[in-house]
Amino acid sequence: MTLAAVLRGERGRAGARAVWVNAAILALCLAVSLGVLAGLSLAVGQSVAPVFAALGQGAVGSPQALASTVREAVPIALGGLAFLVPLRAGFFNIGGQGQLEIGALAGLLVALHLPAPPGVAIPLAMLAAALAGAAAAVPALALKVSRGASEVTTTIMLNFAIVEFVLAMVTGPLKDPAVFFSSTRAVPEAMRLPGGDIHLGVWLALVIAIAMFWVLRRTVFGFELEAVGGNAPAAAASGIRVTRVLVIAVLLAAAIAGVAGGIQALGVVHRVAEGWSKPWGFVGILAGLLGGNALGVVPAALLLAMLETGGRHMQAMTGVPAALVYLLQSLPVILYLALRATPFARRLTAEGARA
């Protein structure tokens, strides 16, 4: 009860003003980032208007562009949730990328080899992706709980170990002998996620985001998570089983990352190959930081995906290199976190040190 009051009080005091302050800071950061793009366009000898036009055109200019932006946003949003959910309990899950990649491989294997009709095999493939993602977080969790090892280190190490493992699989035992590049066999037409341009995975991701928002805001578990993240000893003293809450949160998050991989494998790329993935897990972390909560991740992911798809079009149309995209994706986040860390913003939003 007292703990609840403290948490409510914190939230109420920060309350509406914090939301507006954050929104204002965010708008400022985006404006500055677009200003940087304008400056760099001029630096490479392009006038600003066509660059911005091409960026918008490629991101949302046509139904196809919009659809590809939405598809691109799916793994970013889920990667953001995979970062954000355990962060509520103070656990930094940097391992989203590895969890996503192993999930993709697991989902793909089920879709390739399970002799079942799509109606059964596709859900099972997604389940396999979720389980593989969760399994990928187990070493980090075990080391955290039993040895107190920093999850930042262990999830990063796991990322690279898993990425190399997936590469070893697609260049080795799982390589499709029929193609000249290193890749698994392609998911057969029937086993792909239905729905065309806006495939089933888009809706699945949206449902997951809404469900996570609800879980974090409206359930006992979500409350416990916040209590653990806010003050673990106090949470333990008030009867919350801290380790259990942490374990569930991390497994859930890693499963979400795994599902993101399954969605990419079955819905978009249809093969896991050398260089098949983009850094969705890491860009997802940016989305999580920008979005701030489980629903905010969705527009944040859409924004980052717009930069990605728009950036490619911008390069094709104006010759401004799409390589800028990574800068445009990270700059607003860096500025946002930096401005929110200033004493001025801290006073306005009554927030602590951690972002």
Added chain:
Amino acid sequence: MSGEIEFLLAALRTATPLAFVALGVLLAERAGVLLMGVEGVMLVGAFAGVLGAVITGDPWLGVGWGVAAGLVGGLVLAVLTVWLPADQVVMGLAFNIGCAGITSFAFRLTASSTQKLTPVLALPEWLAPGTLVVVPPLAWLAVAFGAGTWFFLQRTGPGLILRSSGHSTYAARAAGIDVRAVRAAALAAAGALGGLGGAALTVGWVRSFNDEITLGRGFIALAAVYFARWRPGWTLLACLLFGAGEAAAFRAQGLGGNPHLYLMVPYILTLLVVAMTGRARAPQEAGRPYLGA
């Protein structure tokens, strides 16, 4: 030249960039800052090194450019994670993504010059006579820096001050130490070392730049530091071990087995060491922002 010696030289070549970056990570973490932006710092140094080597025509000046660029990166990280301070982990990760964007962009802008091979980095004849000339020149420097880092941390006053800011900010502050200044200085040095490592990779070894050429080597260096439990000498050995792993991966076809399985080894080994030691030896304050009094 026999196969073993060739392999050892290959391991030295791969280990040298790791060693500089790892020593930088070690300094930052001993001062209490998690250097998650290590990959970005290394990438910036790798690009600036090639740019400098091509523009000036002198590979040693190119290395200097790499160091300078890394230093700037370290100072940016210092502003973000020490002076403000925002969270060290997420800022570092965002910084890495941003650096990937900046370097790829700048690489395309300067493609006419930076797509050339840089001149060979070699010691003058009087310094490295005879067969010693085949040893990558920066490898000597890496060993010297390793010894220097150990001496600095364990045998000098400023080294003690640096370690105390990573061990207990309260005690450091009570002793009149300006923790922020110490950490900013450590990050500047770490950035310079990271940039040197990046330049050692491009100018000192592959002699060219490409998008995200560091390929996670910054994080391998990070792993080496954790593997060695934050001790300079052991960190160098860990870099040599991980470098040998990478060299073995290049030869995987001949050795039998998939190169990517060799490339998993550093991370698995580090996880095993973490499993055995937990955070027992980690600098106590690493990762915690210092908010002042």
